[in-house]
Amino acid sequence: MLKRVSHEIPHRALFVLISDFFVPLESFEKGLRLFDHRGHDVIVLQVLDEAERTFPFRQNTLFRGLEDSRELLTEPHRLRKRYLESLERFIEGVKKATLASAYDYQMVTTGGDLEPALAALLSARLRRRPTPTRGHGSAS
Numbered sequence: 001m002l003k004r005v006s007h008e009i010p011h012r013a014l015f016v017l018i019s020d021f022f023v024p025l026e027s028f029e030k031g032l033r034l035f036d037h038r039g040h041d042v043i044v045l046q047v048l049d050e051a052e053r054t055f056p057f058r059q060n061t062l063f064r065g066l067e068d069s070r071e072l073l074t075e076p077h078r079l080r081k082r083y084l085e086s087l088e089r090f091i092e093g094v095k096k097a098t099l100a101s102a103y104d105y106q107m108v109t110t111g112g113d114l115e116p117a118l119a120a121l122l123s124a125r126l127r128r129r130p131t132p133t134r135g136h137g138s139a140s
Helices: 002-008 025-037 050-054 076-100 114-127
Strands: 014-019 041-048 061-064 071-074 104-109
Touching (some): 002 014
C-alpha cells in the first residue's frame, strides 16, 4: 500500500501514517525508503492498545486475531516477559527506522487522543523550519 500511495502523489507531500505497523520490520523500512526516494515527508504515529503495551492479562486467555481467524489460548504469565521484550524490540525498530529517514515518530495509545500528539508534532516541525529539502534516494 505504501508503494502505491507514495507514487500516486507526483509532487513532494507530507504523509501522516497512523497504524500499529504490525508488519515485518523490513517491509516497514522499505516503505519508508519509497517515501524518501520520492522526496516526500512523513509523520509516523504508531498506535497501540494499552493492553498491548502492558500485557495485563493474568488468567488463561483466548486471543483472537482481528485481521485473520487465528486463535491462541495461553497462560499469560508464561508469555508476558518474552512478549513485552519482543514488543519493545519491535517498537524500537519502528522508531529507529523512522528516525533514520529523518521523519517524525510518536507512540500513541488507543485510549489517548491522536489530535494532541499530531498537533505537538506539527508544532515542533514549525519551530524547526526551514525544512531541508530531501534529495532523491537520500537516506537522511
